Amino acid sequence: MMDKIIDLIESPDKSAMNEASKRLDTLIKPIGSLGVLEEISIKLAGIFGKVNNKIEKKCVVVMSADNGVCEEGVSTCPQFITIMQTINIIRGFSGVSVLAKHANSDIKVVDIGINGDVQYPGLINKKVKPGTSNMVKGPAMTRDEAVLAINTGIEIVGELVRDGYNLIGTGEMGIGNTSTSSAVLMAFTGLEADKAVGRGAGMTNEGYEAKKKTILKALELNKPDKNDAIDVLAKVGGLDIAGMAGCFLGGAYYKVPVVIDGFISAVAALVAYKINPKVKDYMIPSHISEEPGFKHVIEYIGLKPFLGLEMRLGEGSGCPIAFNVIEAATEIINKVATFEEVEMNSDFLIDMRKDC
Ligand SMILES: Cc1cc2ncn([C@H]3O[C@H](COP(=O)(O)O)[C@@H](O)[C@H]3O)c2cc1C
Ligand SMILES: O=C(O)c1cccnc1
Numbered sequence: 017m018m019d020k021i022i023d024l025i026e027s028p029d030k031s032a033m034n035e036a037s038k039r040l041d042t043l044i045k046p047i048g049s050l051g052v053l054e055e056i057s058i059k060l061a062g063i064f065g066k067v068n069n070k071i072e073k074k075c076v077v078v079m080s081a082d083n084g085v086c087e088e089g090v091s092t093c094p095q096f097i098t099i100m101q102t103i104n105i106i107r108g109f110s111g112v113s114v115l116a117k118h119a120n121s122d123i124k125v126v127d128i129g130i131n132g133d134v135q136y137p138g139l140i141n142k143k144v145k146p147g148t149s150n151m152v153k154g155p156a157m158t159r160d161e162a163v164l165a166i167n168t169g170i171e172i173v174g175e176l177v178r179d180g181y182n183l184i185g186t187g188e189m190g191i192g193n194t195s196t197s198s199a200v201l202m203a204f205t206g207l208e209a210d211k212a213v214g215r216g217a218g219m220t221n222e223g224y225e226a227k228k229k230t231i232l233k234a235l236e237l238n239k240p241d242k243n244d245a246i247d248v249l250a251k252v253g254g255l256d257i258a259g260m261a262g263c264f265l266g267g268a269y270y271k272v273p274v275v276i277d278g279f280i281s282a283v284a285a286l287v288a289y290k291i292n293p294k295v296k297d298y299m300i301p302s303h304i305s306e307e308p309g310f311k312h313v314i315e316y317i318g319l320k321p322f323l324g325l326e327m328r329l330g331e332g333s334g335c336p337i338a339f340n341v342i343e344a345a346t347e348i349i350n351k352v353a354t355f356e357e358v359e360m361n362s363d364f365l366i367d368m369r370k371d372c
Contacts, residue, residue, distance in 0.1 A: 017167040018262070018291075021269040028062025028297045036061035042354040052322040056300065056345035063273050063298055064182075068350050074121035074339050075176055076112060076185035076332040078105055079169070079259035081129030082147030083192035084156060088230045090195040092218050098191045099134050102127070105189065105331060106138040112187055112331035119336035121185070126172065128165055129190075129255030142168045144255050151199065151234040155251040162250040162258050169262020170269065177270045183339060185275040185302075186263050186284060187332015188256040191217070194307060197283040199231045199252035201309050203240040204290060205316060214279070214307040245290035253287070260284030265291060268298040273342070277334040278305035278327065282313040289317050302338030303327055 036058045041047055048054060060069050080102040086095045104110045106125050108117065116123050126140045131147035144165045148156035157165075176184060194216035202212045209228040219227060231252075238251035249258055261284045267274030268288075276285050276299055288295045296317055303323035304310065314321060323337060 017170050018163055021170060022292050025268045025292055025294045027294060029065040032065050032067060033058050033062040036067045036349060039067055040349060043352040044355055044358055050348055053345040053348050056342055057349040060273065063271055069346050071183045071343050071346060073181040074183040075181045076116050076121055076123045076187050076335045077172055077263055078123060078125045078187040078189060078332050079128045079256040080125060080189040081255035082131035083190055083196055083254050084148045084150035085152060085195055086192040087150050088152055090227045090230050091192045091216055092223060093191050095131065095191050098189055099130055099132055102130065102189050103136050106136060110331060111329050111333040115333055115336040119339045121336045121339055126259060128168055128259040148254055151252050152230055152237060155238055156253060157250050159246050159250050162246050165255045165258030166262035169259040170266035173263050173266030173270055177272055182272050183342060184263065184267055184272055185332050185335025186260045186281045187277055187335060188260060188280050189331055190254060190256045193254050193256055193280050195227060195231055196252060196254040196257060197280045198309055199234055200248055200257065200283050201313055202235060203248045203252055204242050204286060207312055211312060212309045214309060245287050249287055257284045257287060261287040264288035264295050264299060268295040273298055273300050275335040275338050276301045277332045278330050279307035279310040280330055282310055286313050286317055300342060302334035
């Protein structure tokens with residue numbers, strides 16, 4: 017799947033973007049005064065190939081997977097929280113569940129690699145394997161497994177698009193995934209551990225120092241090739257990251273915007289960007305995650321998140337909040353009047369006054 021689509025990804029429609037930009041400048045407001053809303057309207061015009069767009073159906077895709085590196089104590093939380101919280105997301109109890117409901121968005125929760133045989137109504141079983149291997153002892157997964165997880169993400173987006181969704185968010189659940197994300201970021205950019213590694217879901221000072229050492233050890237042992245995105249993903253990444261990278265690639269192929277959440281989701285966006293930089297034009301960032309590596313990833317891709325909410329949850333929780341803003345952007349370009357329209361109305365008023 018991946019091999020077939022990556023070279024078919026097209027650039028956004030430049031002429032629709034120019035038209036959108038021109039229309040925004042005719043609206044009754046100072047030029048550019050709706051800031052990011054204008055930028056989003058223009059981006060949507062490029063993605064959908066027309067100026068006036070409507071968000072029909074929204075969905076956050078949550079990729080759940082376990083990480084073998086948890087054996088090294090890189091997270092303060094026990095691994096079973098991955099399963100527990102995955103089910104809580106489906107039950108509607110978690111941060112992303114509540115925020116998605118508030119934004120009138122659906123959620124699809126995918127078991128792409130949970131460690132354990134879990135069946136729960138609403139949990140989509142696409143398990144590639146029951147968690148990755150411990151990356152300080154060898155590669156986290158094989159190339160084939162990484163590609164299979166990417167393909168899963170692409171296929172899920174394809175199904176959503178066929179079902180009428182035209183705005184997709186990316187989320188994850190997987191204890192230990194801030195470690196794999198930092199490792200992927202460092203492998204691609206050479207960024208030092210102090211900048212790329214954070215405290216994830218929470219970490220003591222001692223634990224934090226050990227976490228950095230573990231990540232460096234995994235990079236030293238596996239020597240991922242920064243020019244080969246699949247090599248990086250397979251050696252020091254995770255199945256959740258791979259699945260989300262597939263969502264970004266799928267979004268670009270099927271021409272629907274895909275929203276980035278926090279650090280892990282942004283690293284998945286980076287993987288997709290490394291596979292084909294054109295995907296960037298189909299990505300919409302959301303909030304500025306507090307996880308320190310986040311700003312480096314997002315700057316590297318060259319995107320500008322617009323919500324400063326001091327969040328660091330993951331799960332895709334930033335996406336539904338961004339959905340509200342993205343829908344606001346469509347309302348603006350569709351419904352704010354132009355100077356021309358208003359002049360017609362004021363002529364009408366003057367005529368009315370004359371009649372009185
Ligand atoms: C109860 C709970 C709910 C969460 N929801 C998302 N995460 C977040 O924390 C994890 C990454 O942090 P680390 O790398 O430190 O393990 C991921 O599952 C992420 O989604 C959670 C973490 C916990 C504990
Ligand atoms: O930014 C994120 O997505 C994040 C940060 C900390 C823990 N889990 C997720």
